[in-house]
Amino acid sequence: MLAQWKRTIGAACLGLAGVVWLGGCPSARSPAISPEARARAESVWRERCISCHGAFGRGDGLGSRFLGVAPRDFGHPGWQATVTDDRIARVIVDGGAVVGLSPLMPGNADLQSEPEVVAALVEAIRAMGREPAPR
């Protein structure tokens, strides 16, 4: 019952967040990240990530079918449980190849100087593991 209620709230929260941005749910937020950094991370996600990872990080972006290596579903509980924030951040900044993943996951060297934006992206990817994907 409680779990079901939580799911309902999660889904409603996603709907309210305007479909695209999962960091919009208060439960997923860290006070250390400024609203500006979150806003910037949101546009980075839209402009640079959705094409491959899909709006909800399910690995179903339009580009994903041409990659050969499918980006994983960020909602997968097993992956969320084992991956560290540091590793997620490293892949975002330095690209997949540095951790032995596909070089098709591009680096974003310019974000090296914007650690708060990277933290906001990590936070959003974490939120994708907590909230159910909308149907």
Ligand code: HEC
């Ligand atoms: C050109 C397509 C493409 C774009 C654009 C892209 N990615 Fe990826 N990404 C991939 C692929 C493919 C993988 C999986 C690589 C593998 O499993 O070998 C991946 C893997 C990842 C991983 C690591 C998952 C793991 O297995 O540990 C993270 C985190 C990630 N991407 C985040 C992002 C973020 C954030 C952005 C935008 C800043 C982004 N990606 C942009 C294709 C892309």
